[in-house]
Amino acid sequence: MSTVAVPNPRPTASEDAESLRKALQGNAYLLALSQPSHGCRRLNFYSHCFVLVSFISFKRCCIAIATDNGDLFSVNVGWRADKSSLIGILCRRTAAQRAAIRRAYAFLYRESLLNCFRYKLSRHCLLSADFWKALILWTMDPAERDANLLHEAVKKKDENYILVLIEVSCASTPDHLMAVRKIYSKLFSSSIEEDVASSPAFQEPLKKMLVSLVSSYRYDGEHVDMDVAKLEAAQLSEAIREKQLLHGNEVVRIISTRSKSQLAATFQQYKGDQGRDIVEDISSQCSDRFCRMLNSAIWCLTSPEKHFAQVIRYSILGLGTYEDMLTRVIVSRAEIDMKQIKEEYRARYKSAVNLDVAGDTSFGYRDMLLALVARE
Numbered sequence: 001m002s003t004v005a006v007p008n009p010r011p012t013a014s015e016d017a018e019s020l021r022k023a024l025q026g027n028a029y030l031l032a033l034s035q036p037s038h039g040c041r042r043l044n045f046y047s048h049c050f051v052l053v054s055f056i057s058f059k060r061c062c063i064a065i066a067t068d069n070g071d072l073f074s075v076n077v078g079w080r081a082d083k084s085s086l087i088g089i090l091c092r093r094t095a096a097q098r099a100a101i102r103r104a105y106a107f108l109y110r111e112s113l114l115n116c117f118r119y120k121l122s123r124h125c126l127l128s129a130d131f132w133k134a135l136i137l138w139t140m141d142p143a144e145r146d147a148n149l150l151h152e153a154v155k156k157k158d159e160n161y162i163l164v165l166i167e168v169s170c171a172s173t174p175d176h177l178m179a180v181r182k183i184y185s186k187l188f189s190s191s192i193e194e195d196v197a198s199s200p201a202f203q204e205p206l207k208k209m210l211v212s213l214v215s216s217y218r219y220d221g222e223h224v225d226m227d228v229a230k231l232e233a234a235q236l237s238e239a240i241r242e243k244q245l246l247h248g249n250e251v252v253r254i255i256s257t258r259s260k261s262q263l264a265a266t267f268q269q270y271k272g273d274q275g276r277d278i279v280e281d282i283s284s285q286c287s288d289r290f291c292r293m294l295n296s297a298i299w300c301l302t303s304p305e306k307h308f309a310q311v312i313r314y315s316i317l318g319l320g321t322y323e324d325m326l327t328r329v330i331v332s333r334a335e336i337d338m339k340q341i342k343e344e345y346r347a348r349y350k351s352a353v354n355l356d357v358a359g360d361t362s363f364g365y366r367d368m369l370l371a372l373v374a375r376e
Contacts, residue, residue, distance in 0.1 A: 013100035016089055017108055020101070023085035024116055081120060083131060083364035090135065091371040095142055095335060102139065114139060131364040134327045138372070142332075143179040146172070149328060150184060150192055150214075157201040160325055162210070162293055163311065165196065167332070169213040170300035171307070174220050181214070205252070206290045212256035213297065219259040226265065232258075233269040240281050245291060255297055264302050305340040306348075308333055312341070313349055316360040326357070326369070334372040342373070 011019070090098060105113040114136060121132035137145050146168045153164035169177060184192045193215045196202065202210060235250050245251055258266070270278045279295045299307035311329050315322040333341060342353045349356075354373050358366055 013097070013104040014108065016093070016097075016101045017105040017113075019085065019089055020105060020113065021109060023082040023089070024120070026081040084367070086135060087364070087368050087371050090139060091368060091375070098139055099141055128364065130323045130327065130361075131368060133324075134331060134365060134368050137327065137331045138334075138368075141183075142335075143176060143183050144187075145332065146176075146180045147184040147187055147192075149332075150180065151188055151195075154192070154195045154199045155201065159289065159292070160322065162202070162206075162289075163296060163325075164328065165210050165214060166293060166296045166300055167307070169210075169216065170297050171304040174216075174218050177214075178217060206293060209252045209256065209290070209294070209297070212252055216256050218257070219262075221259065222261050223259075224261050224265045226269075229262065229265040229269045232266050233273055236266070236270055236278060237274060240278075240285050243285060245282065245286055245294065251294070255294070255301070260301050263298075267298070267302060304333075305337055305344040308337075308341045309345040309348060309353075312345060312353060312356075316356055323361075323365075326361075330357075330369050330372050334375045338373060338375060 090101075093101065102113050105111075117132055117136045117139065121129060121136065137149075140148070149164050150168055153161040156162075168180060172180070181192055184190075188195075193211055196214055197207065197211050199207075232250075232254050236254065239245055239251050254266070255263070267278050274281065279298055282291050282295055282298075285291075296307055299310075308329050311325060315326040315329070330338075345351070345353045354370055357369050357373060361369060
């Protein structure tokens, strides 16, 4: 009589928390072998023996070893977290499951899981920093993560950080953006709107558009008014033709208030009237930062997979890697539209996201990003 194997149930949040604790404690590894220093504990071993050290501690220790020929050595021992286990647990869990694990970890060990990760980040070399940054962002609640990314972005003048404001405000659902705004106010005792409006990093008219985007709450349904689409397609065409994008209040109003369905209809009407995509026309008429960010907003609102595929490509193209940018995109989109992003990336660049990421990253950081890319 044949038997049917019953799969093991998924571990509970408490079991996952215990596994994470063990993974954080990790295994002992040899840091240095030298003459013993003052205060080392002296032990006698036979020469050529292998010493396995296993302690429940995050600190380093020093052990003095006496060989059979009388030579004295000190062994500095440290602890390396089991990154493979951390990835295997957290990267296979949903946002709700990760939140439950954080609560269970805090209950069991009376400390924050994120603070444990931050401690590791503060103690590790640059080779490990990207891994811990990515793990912290992934373990956060999605709204909490985006609020922290926004808070960092409003202080930077770099165009790559301005994209964070565009992505969060345009590629999110209205309810998610509202949740981000609420937690931002709770965490930083100010609103994202006032921080963007008062930031010296942004100039008009870009500042006005960003404030309008982050403070918007769009209709999220499928209803479309074609009369409005025709009217606003004509208004956008006139603004582009007359080179009034930088001074056109109507452009900002349309982009920051209309639903994504309505905007898709408007841009389709524009293409039908003009014979060209609106992004192409904006690029041909204006190379200003405002226009580049306007195009990014249009893509995030109507075809986010195009925007994020382009950002991934830019972050790994050429010498070096923009790790913060790559981390942000993969972590934030892994549970939303990674499948569509991978398809768009392959169609545009004739390559695969996982292959390009693997070729441009290394060690635990690479393994974590690949685990998230594989999620669909």
